[in-house]
Amino acid sequence: MGGTAEPPGGAQVPERGSHLAAGTKHLALHPISQPGRDAPSPWHSHRKMKTAMSLLGSQGIFSVTEILIFLAVFLLMFTVIRSFQQQIPYGLKRLPEPRGYPLIGNVLELGRNPHLSLTQMSQKYGDVMQIRIGTRPVLVLSGLNTIRQALVKQAEDFMGRPDLCSFRHIGNGQSLAFSPDSGEVWRARRKVAQNALKTFSVSPSPTASSTCLLEEHVFKEAEYLITKLLQQMKEKKSFDAYRYTVISVANVICGMCFGKRYTHDDQELLSLVNLSNEFGDVAASGNPADFIPILQYFPSRTMKIFKDLNKRFSSFVHKIVKEHYTTFDKSHIRDITDSLIEHCQDKKMDVNANIQLPEEKIVNLVNDLFGAGFDTVTTALSWSLVYIVTYPDIQKKIQNELDQTIGRERRPRLSDRLMLPYTEAFILETFRHSSFMPFTIPHCTTKDTSLNGYYIPKNLCVFINQWQVNHDETLWKEPSAFNPERFLNAEGTEINRVESDKVMIFGLGKRRCIGEPIARWEMFLFLATLLQQLEFSVCDGQKVDITPQYGLTMKNETYEYFQIKQRFPNKSFE
């Protein structure tokens, strides 16, 4: 027994004698053992060793020295990699992570709709998981409770912003929302911005027909919008809703920030506001150029447009701010820009932090407010109009509620909100169903921390998946259905606050949107004023496409497919 044996199917000796083929031949002709046949013996072991040595020896693939060097290098590399790998503190777990490709990480899995891919991945890896975009690790948070824990209960740990290359082009790198600053200066600036917004929205209006400045701005713009839409209907028989609402909404924030408005055909404003899609493409979570640094050095049309847009935006605002400086009168503060200039001239200190902010850091705030103030609200409003024409029964219910509560004699006011629960429920369902801000602006950890038992290092970029929360089957019955009634109590007379608090569109905690109250009021006033006077529909034969296009704010395809009819022709509203 033992001895040589034929390989299965006979000895297939390769014809050409490569180094590898020689080794294979050697192996084939000198089998190490025949299991179950030979009893192991010292001779056998010796032979085994000899065979192995001959496989590796001078006639084999590698020499013994080569193998030893290989092992030494392998051990060295292993030790170096281990020393670079995160040491997880005792009692905490390492973050779960889908396998990615070298250099690009999980970019391919993110695809065109990262909010959907990451929702799917969270079902496998959990509410707290790590992905890699390029070589950069990113923490992805899903699940309302997990997100509340991170952004509210552990707010200080998760309130940072990552230093992404595209963000450095926004507001000359001094943006309140996008710059990496999250310390005392950011805190003081945020407070100044919040106070300015409050003063120029809820302060009493000088006109008798409005209760506050915001109401006055929206009334005026909604009336201009209605006139413009009716004119478009006369001339073209249809219109693109986004094209006109964007100017009306921009005029509201222009009124508050700069005390001026623009016509619907103003080319400078039009070209600026219509570039918001390009802004959203780059500023969205998961833009590869921010995570694969080498991409910065390749020519990119989108990045060029992004830089150009930010420059144009800054110089548009800068020009207006300069005009304000020349006409500034301390006894007559006209708007937010004036109030920021006054803040600088008074050298006001932040009472808590005792911080003196540099002038440019104060006046630059108007850039953030104007930038954040029109695209978001316009997108919200245009989604609401898309749902209105998709579900005509819902439009009728809102109009019945408006007719019964407000009637035809006066316009809707902010104080009517509580008496119009169905309209409010419709707005909440628009936010939830469209989830048009699928992620918050990316966050970043400010120190080593932990969440749900996982160790999370400092400076880790964090994506908060708002879309996942708004479509979570454990939170919502039939999340893909558009159903405003889900937010009403059983009698349909009040908003169910437990349900409405689950909708996530403005972020949470220390970075929560500072424009949230204004956005909600504006949305209500525009929508109620438009639906009180107009009936919206889609042109015959046209189909509404509600598939969103991914971005910082997701838009629906805008086409000239909207039509309107006046509900009460020849009636004017006070």
Ligand code: HEM
């Ligand atoms: C429906 C409309 C709006 C939506 C859905 C929205 C949503 C958001 C979200 C998700 C964030 C990021 C939160 C985070 O990173 O955790 C944010 C931040 C911000 N929003 Fe809004 N927003 C809206 C309207 C507005 C308006 C009207 C203004 C101002 C006039 C505004 C000003 C800001 C600012 C300044 C920040 C940055 C806050 C910071 O980083 O400290 N937003 N918003």
